Amino acid sequence: MPIILAIESSCDETSASVCADGAILSNVIANQTIHEAYGGVVPELASRVHQQNIVPAVQQALLNAKVSKNDIDAVAFTRGPGLLGSLLVGVSFAKAFALARKLPLIEVNHMQAHILAHFIADVKPQFPFLCLTVSGGHTQIVLVKDYFDMEVIGQTLDDAAGEAMDKTSKILGLPYPGGPLIDKNARNGNPDAYKFPEPQIPGFDFSFSGLKTSILYFIRDNVAKNPEFIEQNMADICASVEKRIATILLNKLKAAATQYGIKDIALAGGVSANTGLREGLTALGKQQGWNVFIPKFEYCTDNAAMIAIAGYHKFLKNDFVDQSVAPLARMPM
Known part of the structure; x- marks a missing residue:
């Protein structure tokens, strides 16, 4: 029963999710209110807030799922498309977590993940x-x-x-x-x-x-x-x-x-x-x-649960990437 930690940081939501054998155990989303003053997402500010939010989001996801970092079998993350600075935070965290724990890495296309969110439901x-x-x-x-x-x-x-x-x-x-x-x-x-x-x-x-x-x-x-x-x-x-x-x-x-x-x-x-x-x-x-x-409303907007379910199906195919992987602002379907 693979347990996958998933990270989503393509725009202005920092999200972490834990998936066990295709079932979503947690889905934590940290929104950014800083952009309200500017009438839209400011990429530089978004990446800075991701840095503040990502560790607490992951910790809360693990807590909600009632698992520890030692239970994780693989780390899935959004590689693209999205804002490059925002993606870089999520990709860097996923790579560091996987390297420290000697875990396989799973890259996920953000747009494919939106579609695969339908496979969370029964x-x-x-x-x-x-x-x-x-x-x-x-x-x-x-x-x-x-x-x-x-x-x-x-x-x-x-x-x-x-x-x-x-x-x-x-x-x-x-x-x-x-x-x-x-x-x-x-x-x-x-x-x-x-x-x-x-x-x-x-x-x-x-x-x-x-x-x-x-x-x-x-x-x-x-x-x-x-x-x-x-x-x-x-x-x-x-x-x-x-x-x-x-x-x-x-x-x-x-x-x-x-x-x-x-x-x-x-x-x-x-x-x-x-x-x-x-x-x-x-x-x-x-x-x-x-x-x-x-999908349910919580799986419509950017969220890590959709990254987790996509990562789960890639895990079943042994579709992994190495530590040289880098984020892509543009990533074809």
């Missing part, structure tokens, strides 16, 4: 399945043929869906992080109050830069007529933006599922925590006769 998708992976920097439709045999069949040509939500929140004057606040406001709004354009991109690829621009001009023009427009219509604006982003994503996913004839459909990534997207996929799944899989 009910799992069957291969092959399609996964809509939506995070702050990535928007992809992935054909998942096996645990580590994944093909990106559609991706954003410019901005990601998460970036569109973040930009909208800034336009509306919402504090960082704005995505959850858009979601919260949207719950009280009319999603059909305002109409925003849907980009006409061939195939399964996405584009959100035009949508961001249309939202900017829409707000600018209406505020010019009524300075109180945002405050008076915040819920409806958020609901309408959220609906348009969700329909862009789901229309592409529906087209991909139809072409590939696949019924097992999964959702992953930080934006998969968005209520409108989750509800939209669930409704579309019932309409299309899909088997829909959505």
